[in-house]
Amino acid sequence: xxxxxxxxxFLSLFLALHFFSPSLAKISTSSDxxxxxxxxxxxxxSILPNNQSSTIYDYARFSIRHSLETTxxxxxxxxxxxxxxxxxSQPTIRALKDCQSLLGLNMxxxxxxxxxxxxxxxxxxxxxxDTHTLxxxxxxxxxxxSDGLQATTPPSSIQNNFLSPFDDGNKLYSxxxxxFKHGYVPKTRKGRWLAERESLFSKYGHLGLxxxxxxxxxxxxxxxxxxxxxxxxxxxxxNNMVVVSKHGSGNFTTISDAVAAAPTNTAANQGYFMIYxxxxxxEEYVSIAQNKQxxxxxxxxxxxxxxxxxxxxxxxxxxxxxxxxAVVGPGFVAINITIQNTAGAIKQQAVAxxxxxxxxxxxxxxxxxxQDTLLTHSMRQFYSxxxxxxxxxxxxxxxxxxxxxxxxxPRLPMQGQFNTITAQGRTDINQNTGTSIxxxxxxxxxxxxxxxxxxxxxxxxxWQLYSRTVYMQSxxxxxxxxxxxAVWSGTFALDTLxxxxxxxxxxxxxxxxxxxxxxxxxxxxTDAVNFTVSNFISGDHWLPATGVLYTSGxx
Numbered sequence: 001x002x003x004x005x006x007x008x009x010f011l012s013l014f015l016a017l018h019f020f021s022p023s024l025a026k027i028s029t030s031s032d033x034x035x036x037x038x039x040x041x042x043x044x045x046s047i048l049p050n051n052q053s054s055t056i057y058d059y060a061r062f063s064i065r066h067s068l069e070t071t072x073x074x075x076x077x078x079x080x081x082x083x084x085x086x087x088x089s090q091p092t093i094r095a096l097k098d099c100q101s102l103l104g105l106n107m108x109x110x111x112x113x114x115x116x117x118x119x120x121x122x123x124x125x126x127x128x129x130d131t132h133t134l135x136x137x138x139x140x141x142x143x144x145x146s147d148g149l150q151a152t153t154p155p156s157s158i159q160n161n162f163l164s165p166f167d168d169g170n171k172l173y174s175x176x177x178x179x180f181k182h183g184y185v186p187k188t189r190k191g192r193w194l195a196e197r198e199s200l201f202s203k204y205g206h207l208g209l210x211x212x213x214x215x216x217x218x219x220x221x222x223x224x225x226x227x228x229x230x231x232x233x234x235x236x237x238x239n240n241m242v243v244v245s246k247h248g249s250g251n252f253t254t255i256s257d258a259v260a261a262a263p264t265n266t267a268a269n270q271g272y273f274m275i276y277x278x279x280x281x282x283e284e285y286v287s288i289a290q291n292k293q294x295x296x297x298x299x300x301x302x303x304x305x306x307x308x309x310x311x312x313x314x315x316x317x318x319x320x321x322x323x324x325x326a327v328v329g330p331g332f333v334a335i336n337i338t339i340q341n342t343a344g345a346i347k348q349q350a351v352a353x354x355x356x357x358x359x360x361x362x363x364x365x366x367x368x369x370x371q372d373t374l375l376t377h378s379m380r381q382f383y384s385x386x387x388x389x390x391x392x393x394x395x396x397x398x399x400x401x402x403x404x405x406x407x408x409x410p411r412l413p414m415q416g417q418f419n420t421i422t423a424q425g426r427t428d429i430n431q432n433t434g435t436s437i438x439x440x441x442x443x444x445x446x447x448x449x450x451x452x453x454x455x456x457x458x459x460x461x462x463w464q465l466y467s468r469t470v471y472m473q474s475x476x477x478x479x480x481x482x483x484x485x486a487v488w489s490g491t492f493a494l495d496t497l498x499x500x501x502x503x504x505x506x507x508x509x510x511x512x513x514x515x516x517x518x519x520x521x522x523x524x525x526t527d528a529v530n531f532t533v534s535n536f537i538s539g540d541h542w543l544p545a546t547g548v549l550y551t552s553g554x555x
Contacts, residue, residue, distance in 0.1 A: 237271030434468035480508030
């Protein structure tokens with residue numbers, strides 16, 4: 001028995017270290033050995049078939065199919081509670097509706113994943129990246145649902161009924177993600193050197209706008225200018241356009257009506273449905289559903305086209321249901337718009353923008369709030385030349401997201417509070433998520449500047465166990481506390497998080513007195529390149545079509 005045990009342990013270690021090798025991944029082995037490469041070996045062994053040897057691909061497919069069945073059960077459970085005639089508090093109903101939406105997304109994501117891998121042991125790099133993103137988002141959606149139910153007040157029996165099965169569901173999704181990653185995802189891509197990035201930038205950095213002559217005339221007559229200076233010969237394809245004007249001079253008077261009129265389930269190669277929003281203040285809550293794909297929303301400029309709301313947790317909304325603007329439909333692009341939540345610091349969590357949209361882009365936008373301003377919830381996202389205002393955890397979530405050339409403005413919080421710019425929510429070591437802040441400027445908003453340094457401001461704190469945030473090539477003013485980073489609670493996540501700084505500048509950028517946590521790093525260019533647009537969000541594959549200015553690698 002001792003000899004057999006040693007053999008199994010050696011095989012388990014060997015597989016765990018070498019699963020990235022396609023040839024080894026094709027070897028049939030027991031579920032016990034496979035499970036040792038996951039975060040939950042014993043749970044993994046309890047769900048996988050243990051009476052036969054299979055490849056990691058077989059086990060991944062089995063686990064993901066099981067995940068789909070489990071998610072369907074969770075969704076049915078949520079739906080059954082929502083059909084109860086009475087007895088549920090409004091916060092509980094809102095939390096359940098959040099779960100209904102999030103679990104519905106998970107059903108779609110798992111079905112898509114199964115279609116991708118059901119009959120193949122190999123995926124192209126881009127397909128593997130897409131699927132890795134979906135499986136990472138499934139865990140995030142599940143966590144948000146669970147957190148929302150646990151936060152409802154007053155406490156209800158629903159919390160107890162969901163707690164144990166949801167914990168097992170989280171483990172199942174984690175196992176599925178681990179098996180997929182070890183079987184299908186190639187090793188980390190290498191970064192490009194500057195000359196190649198500059199060539200790409202000069203080719204795609206500024207693109208023209210391709211639309212019909214009639215639409216072009218409408219746009220130019222209303223805006224008095226073109227979207228971008230054109231160079232490089234590329235074009236952004238627009239297949240249709242509508243105009244929103246609250247004064248009645250366009251096709252619609254509300255943004256929501258224009259979104260409702262957009263086509264559904266369009267493909268990237270069909271071009272954008274463009275919604276041009278004439279300058280004005282639009283007091284409405286905008287939601288762009290999953291089937292509203294490849295929308296481009298263009299305003300007249302920051303503080304000219306303004307979308308505003310004031311929902312907050314203090315007024316009975318969940319954090320997830322509080323945003324002024326929420327987008328799920330992939331391929332979304334926003335340009336020249338202000339999105340704000342005016343609830344104020346006193347109303348606690350109050351989201352201005354919630355972004356669940358894969359391959360989404362915000363360019364020259366202003367996102368204003370206080371606590372929890374910008375929820376970069378999941379998927380792959382890019383923000384360029386944006387202004388972001390807030391107080392506590394005001395850039396938070398678990399997307400794979402890059403902020404480039406943005407202005408970050410910490411504001412004055414409530415008395416007794418301190419500012420934390422980021423609260424990244426990575427819950428699993430195999431998720432491909434994190435927050436990358438590159439060549440941004442971090443300075444105090446006017447109200448915080450007038451506070452004369454009494455309020456402490458930190459780069460971030462670890463909301464979840466594997467929180468991952470990188471600041472690189474950015475300007476940090478003196479408002480940043482010398483320690484740089486704040487704790488969440490005691491020693492939670494200090495040895496599992498990944499916080500890094502690279503080549504920043506300004507009086508707040510010195511790393512001399514930074515925290516000494518095991519998970520904090522001052523990194524070199526070799527590591528920093530992993531968090532660039534090209535490597536971290538595969539931006540070279542999808543950003544050129546948006547026409548938005550970006551830099552592929554390090555600057």
